[in-house]
Amino acid sequence: MAVAAKMSQFMEKSSWIRRMFEEGARLKKIHGEGGVFDFSLGNPNVPPPDIVREKLIELAKSEEHGMHAYMPNAGLVSTRSAMSAYFCQEFCISLAHEQVVVTCGAAGGLNIIFKALLDPGDEVLCPAPYFVEYGFYADNHGGVLKTTPTLEPDFNLDLDRMQEEIGPRTKIVLINSPNNPTGQVYPEESIARLGQILRAKSSQFGHVIYLVSDEPYRKIVYDNCCVPCVFVHYPDSLITSSYSKDLSLPGERIGFVALSPSASDGTKIIDALALANRILGFVNAPAIMQRLVVELQGVCVDVDIYKAKRDRLVSALTEFGYELTVPRGAFYLFPKSPLPDDIQFVRLLQEENILCVPGSGFAGPGHIRIAYCVDDSTIEGALPGFERAMKRSKGI
Numbered sequence: 001m002a003v004a005a006k007m008s009q010f011m012e013k014s015s016w017i018r019r020m021f022e023e024g025a026r027l028k029k030i031h032g033e034g035g036v037f038d039f040s041l042g043n044p045n046v047p048p049p050d051i052v053r054e055k056l057i058e059l060a061k062s063e064e065h066g067m068h069a070y071m072p073n074a075g076l077v078s079t080r081s082a083m084s085a086y087f088c089q090e091f092c093i094s095l096a097h098e099q100v101v102v103t104c105g106a107a108g109g110l111n112i113i114f115k116a117l118l119d120p121g122d123e124v125l126c127p128a129p130y131f132v133e134y135g136f137y138a139d140n141h142g143g144v145l146k147t148t149p150t151l152e153p154d155f156n157l158d159l160d161r162m163q164e165e166i167g168p169r170t171k172i173v174l175i176n177s178p179n180n181p182t183g184q185v186y187p188e189e190s191i192a193r194l195g196q197i198l199r200a201k202s203s204q205f206g207h208v209i210y211l212v213s214d215e216p217y218r219k220i221v222y223d224n225c226c227v228p229c230v231f232v233h234y235p236d237s238l239i240t241s242s243y244s245k246d247l248s249l250p251g252e253r254i255g256f257v258a259l260s261p262s263a264s265d266g267t268k269i270i271d272a273l274a275l276a277n278r279i280l281g282f283v284n285a286p287a288i289m290q291r292l293v294v295e296l297q298g299v300c301v302d303v304d305i306y307k308a309k310r311d312r313l314v315s316a317l318t319e320f321g322y323e324l325t326v327p328r329g330a331f332y333l334f335p336k337s338p339l340p341d342d343i344q345f346v347r348l349l350q351e352e353n354i355l356c357v358p359g360s361g362f363a364g365p366g367h368i369r370i371a372y373c374v375d376d377s378t379i380e381g382a383l384p385g386f387e388r389a390m391k392r393s394k395g396i
């Protein structure tokens, strides 16, 4: 077989979004682009702020020597400094540029963290539902992803359960807030208690358990919601984030990892992260993007655009009888599937030319994920189909 057995297995496992993509392409051929309502991908549809294009044009014209050269694997000092300065301003925590590594998006960030911290067989514990790539990333570096359920209906952390499930092989607890696929933002009290649990468990098992917070949606929050900073609550923590969602630049692969200034073995970890960037073949994050984000700290797409989409869908779907918790962040809704089998309901939606991902694809069976980072016309066009699918699921 040409493809390695494990990869063949992974290709099968990761196939939900791919299947949706293929189904979308098939339906679009029949019904045209406007006849298919595609909520399957978390690809931001709001264009990057104008200043992104202006700064990019400036950078493209620059004749500065070494603009496109290799650089230190952790990134340009100017970029790391701008990122740490913004961090200090946002969280009132003093963070030196040496605590920051510039990465190829949050995905690159997670991979260098796992490469730096995991020994073969080490476990990464993550609340479910979760971003499905986590399992592959852990496996990339010899780790094993373990999941722990969250509390319904709002998908908050089940801290008692987490406490039970953190074991001697747990090296990392990985959280994602605002969450993909649920849109949940974990409240400060939950993070504070998680910090206490991790201190106790680290001392029980005689090794540090790291808290990794994956935050590419940090700025996409609604209703004055704030994402708590894990550094305040636990010393051995790392944050990875990116500009993929808040500047609508997912194709440009730019993000960062920040290590808490209170982490033990901090210098060693940063050196390991930088080496991981190099030997995983990223080498460094794209030079032009590093220069771009220096001046764009704190800039964000207009979150009210996503909020309006969320509100429109929440109110219409609720009226049609869908059960859901109003998400406070990201751009996903995760309503209950009206049929016990979410895959069957997703098929029913497909018959209405609506593409969503079954919750099973995120270890959240019995739900569907609706990515509402789409044009308003897609939302409006899909509403009658959502209503009909609900009625059909009830045999009406």
Ligand SMILES: Cc1ncc(COP(=O)(O)O)c(C=O)c1O
Binding pocket: 042, 104, 105, 106, 107, 108, 131, 176, 179, 180, 214, 216, 241, 242, 243, 244, 250, 254, 255
């Ligand atoms: C939860 C989560 N983490 C990480 C990523 C990867 O983000 P990036 O494009 O910054 O690598 C995504 C992308 O959708 C995501 O949803």
